[in-house]
Amino acid sequence: MTTPRGPLLVAASGPDAVGTSSLVGRLTALLGERGLTVVALHSSGCFLCRRFPVPPRVRDTGEPGGDGWVRRDGDPKRRGSRLRRAHAFLDAGELAARIAFAGLRARARARGGESVVLTDRGPLDGLVTYGLPDGSAAAGLFRRIAGRYGLTLLVENGPDTLRGQGWERTDGPSTAAWAPYRSWSRRLPRIARIDGQRAPSLVAATALDRVVDAVRKRETAPDATEPRRHVVLSVYDDADNPAYRGGGALVIAKVAHRLAEDFRVTVVTAGRNAGTEDRDGVRYVRIPVGRAGPRAGQLLFLSLLPLVARRIRHDLWLESFTPPFSTSFLPVTTGAPVVGIDQGRSAEALWRRYHIPFFLVERLGLRCYRHIVVMNAADGSVVRRLSPRADVQVIANGVDQRLLDENRLGTGRFILFLGRIDTWIKGLDLLLDAYDRSAPPLELLIAGSGTPAEERRLAALVAAHDRGPEPRIHWLGFAGPERKRQLLRDSAFMVMPSRHETFGLVALESMSYGKPVLHFDLPALRWMRDGGDVTVSPFDVAAYGRRMNELATDATLRRRLGRRSGLAAQHYTWDEMTGRYLALAHRLLDTPASARRPRKRGASWLTTR
Structure with missing residues (x-):
């Protein structure tokens, strides 16, 4: 077994200081029962707050965090003393010193065995407390300290409405307290969220599992004395x-x-x-x-x-x-x-x-x-x-894998183009000409964004091709993740009239929803062949329009092709793709430079169809 470089550093974070402190106490006893050496640090707030209370003329609502603290930074009359302005740096320095001292204690007591340092206040709490801008020096200091933590337990013990309706839909002080925790937790490494609304014993049991898993990963990890490449x-x-x-x-x-x-x-x-x-x-x-x-x-x-x-x-x-x-x-x-x-x-x-x-x-x-x-x-x-x-x-x-919904195969209310707005490369001029010629019964939705010049060019093309009393071509602009999923789910089929592509990721995403893809027969897109796609000779606008009209009017054809598309998409997983990049990285880094010869020409790692 490889001995870790030092003790595992774990923080219990969240607005409820009483809850995180009690969780650290329970974890200390539970980990001790499992034979681990544990050093617990309990904090009662920053030493500057304890020794130098904020004068009334400086105090704002929500002191010391919130917008008031940020506003004082630009108002000399409200900034307080120099010591007060250095508050975040001093707090971070105190935290770093305390965990360093606790690490020495844990290492001495463990005598070569596994040890854990528990704190009921971590870098996440400091970032939230002071409302630090992302690019500030103080935020960078807290984030460097966060990199030393092996695990941060974010105890989510807000009201049920926060989890039931979402953070943005709930008003009041609870949202104000939890929103920055949620925001910063996405930007820090090794954050584990725990439902704090359950019984304390269940919360402690869940936290114990997370800590034990982290300890096991360290046991099987490479020697920590060697820096990660x-x-x-x-x-x-x-x-x-x-x-x-x-x-x-x-x-x-x-x-x-x-x-x-x-x-x-x-x-x-x-x-x-x-x-x-x-x-x-x-x-x-x-x-x-x-x-x-x-x-x-x-x-x-x-x-x-x-x-x-x-x-x-x-x-x-x-x-x-x-x-x-x-x-x-x-x-x-x-x-x-x-x-x-x-x-x-x-x-x-x-x-x-x-x-x-x-x-x-x-x-x-x-x-x-x-x-x-x-x-x-x-x-x-x-x-x-x-x-x-x-x-x-x-x-x-x-592509993210999803179950194929047989009830939605062949359905759809519109034809969809989804991608970056680049009229020439993406073939949007060809698409609008084909749609104008064939006049299919379904409306055409174009979702995507591009440079201002390309967006103006598309707007002019849409206006030129959509001259009827009722608009049938709709440009939606940029589609966020949720809007994108909705468009893919409700579309009848995808159109990809590109003049140039390297893969066509949006086509694969559409296939995962069981939607056929209509495209020109480009060599780079032939990975879709026999996967529910419909091909047309390159840049034949008339033929493209005919196939578009055929798909728009024949739900049975869309259903048959959609099933093939959905099954084909299941062979393209993110896990497999990224795993091959990981294997390539290990081959190049684990092999001596003199032995890194390319394999036989023509060999490749093709995704299995």
Whole structure:
């Protein structure tokens, strides 16, 4: 058995200080009965609050947290003394010192055995208490302390209405107290939520199980004296980028979360402002290129990425290709292995659109990579031809698995397009022409967002094609997760009229709901073949319109194809896809550099159909 580096640090957090303190007391006794050495720290509040009460002229409602504390930071008359302004730093310093001292005590008492340090106040409580902005230095200090905790038990003992109706629907002080806990808990690692409304004995039993599980994981984990290897993923797209928010950001987030099981993971992405944040155990670093606009921002991101790679120490880098040049020649600037992920290699499509030879830079850059992941077999053949020495792996995307609802097969009230608004690449002009020609009985819904220029172009196209007394084409704008699920569930079938795709993640998502997908017969989309899809010769608008009308009028056909789509989607799981990225990372990091030779050309990891 591998001995952990130090005691397991566990915090019981939540607005109810009495409840968390009593939980720590119960856990101390229960863990002691199991033979673990336990050191418990009970807090009665920050030492500054105990020794230096806030003067009446400084006190605000909700002291010391809430908006009042934040407002005083910009009002010299209400900020109090310098000591008061350093409150959060002093509190964090006291917490760090106390847990360090408790760790020494636990290690001495355990004599090489397993030990646990329990605190009834953790970094999560400090972040909430002071209402700290995400990017502040004090918040960063609390978050670094949170990284030392092996487990934080968030005791949710608010009123039943909070859980029954949701946080946003409940008014009153309970919501004000719980909302920041919920917000910060999403951004800190190793948070375990516990229902505090149950009997104290049941709460303690649940907490005991969580702590024991954490101890067992430490027993089977690699030697903690060896630092975790650092894997960095880079992608221009991000869920907060209003101009894109494509499937690439979702894929990288899934891969990062899976890699975080065995490695220290950082995601480098674009943003309007520079900054870092922790989300689900993954560190996000933003390069401030968003203010340059979507096109110039992509070029800036590509040019700055090699400089960022030299500043962030890493053992492995996974680079999601970014248009227009796709590659950034990253392998030239780092001695660590680099894996190129082909999610946005579109230089050929941009050449056909703008007649600018972006593909020349792309082809030169691809030859620098020794490891490349592609989404489909057709792109794999192209990349192997352009980079003969590269080890090219085909790893398809995944989808959240769901049971196929036989009662909804063949139903639907509208035709759906879902994706990024890019009129030319996504073929929206072809779609509107085909819909105008065929005039199917179902309305067309377009959901998605893009750059302001692309959105204006789409609005003009919709206005030109929808001239009847009753509008039949509706552009909904960006669809959030819940709205997206509703659209997929209620649609009759999905249309994907793209001129260029690398995989088509939204098609797979539609298939998981048992919906047929109508698309042009592009090589990159042939993974859907015989999976309930309907293909049309590339860019044949008349034929596309006819097949659209056929699907819209024949519910029996939609039902038969929808069942095949749903069954085919069950072979594409996130667990399998991300597991292959994890295996690839281990192969590159666990093998000596001299032995990292690409496998036989043509070998690939294809998703089983």
